Structure formats: structure tokens, C-alpha cells
Amino acid sequence: xxxxxxxxxxxxxxxxxxxxxxxxxxFPDIKPLTPTHVLIIPKKHIPSLLHLSxxxxxxxxxxxxIANQLAKSEGISQSGYRLVLNCGNDAGQIVPHIxxxxxxxxxxxxxxx
Ligand code: AMP
Ligand code: ZN
Numbered sequence: 618x619x620x621x622x623x624x625x626x627x628x629x630x631x632x633x634x635x636x637x638x639x640x641x642x643x644f645p646d647i648k649p650l651t652p653t654h655v656l657i658i659p660k661k662h663i664p665s666l667l668h669l670s671x672x673x674x675x676x677x678x679x680x681x682x683i684a685n686q687l688a689k690s691e692g693i694s695q696s697g698y699r700l701v702l703n704c705g706n707d708a709g710q711i712v713p714h715i716x717x718x719x720x721x722x723x724x725x726x727x728x729x730x
Pocket of ligand 2: 620621622623624661662663713714
């Protein structure tokens, strides 16, 4: 498996695991765009939102729940944060293993302004 995120799940690529359970792991983005930039991923290899089956849908709620908990533990829950799931080329998805970005720690001024 040459998926970088599967390799992190397997412990073959080192990362600072901020959270883990039987279904998910969370770790800091290697090139943070914001002071807090954490990735939350399912352990299961799902290439993108387009590959989510109905049976996989609960994992997205689980990812949101863990992202909310991490926003609190990282100290950005009151200042505000953004959860992002990029799908495909125009969205800038570069890693083909579904992941949620938790972004915060500064004002996020871009497409929403
Ligand atoms: P995306 O553009 O949505 O596919 O985001 C992929 C993210 O994964 C980027 O922000 C990268 O900086 C990040 N990334 C790639 N490789 C690693 C790694 N080994 N550890 C942590 N983050 C990574
Ligand atoms: Zn993978």
C-alpha cells in the first residue's frame, strides 16, 4: 500500500498521534496552513468523498465529533475553527485517503469572504 496516510495508520511513517481509537486517528498536518492544523482520518482507506458508501457514512459524524473535541483541547473552540474535506482536483485534494482538516488559531480569510 503506497498510501501515505495508510502508512501513518500502520505506524510505518512517523507522526505525532493526537488522538486514536478503533476507527480514526488524528495528527498534525506536516505543512500547517494555520496555527492549529490537524488532520482527522479514518483508519480504513477510503479515497475520497465520492467513494463513501452508505455504510461508511457514520465515520464522518465520528470525525466531526473528534474534530470538535480536538478544537477544545487545542484551545480554538471559542475563537472559531473550520472543518474542511477536499474532494478532487479543483478542491486541491492531494492525498487520496479521505481526511478532515481542522483549521484555526487565526482569522481564515479566503473563499468565504
Ligand atoms: P489535501 O490537499 O486536502 O489532500 O490535504 C492533504 C494534506 O496532507 C496537506 O495539507 C499536506 O500537508 C498533508 N500531509 C501530507 N503528507 C503528510 C504527512 N506525512 N503527515 C502529515 N500531513 C501530511
Ligand atoms: Zn490510505
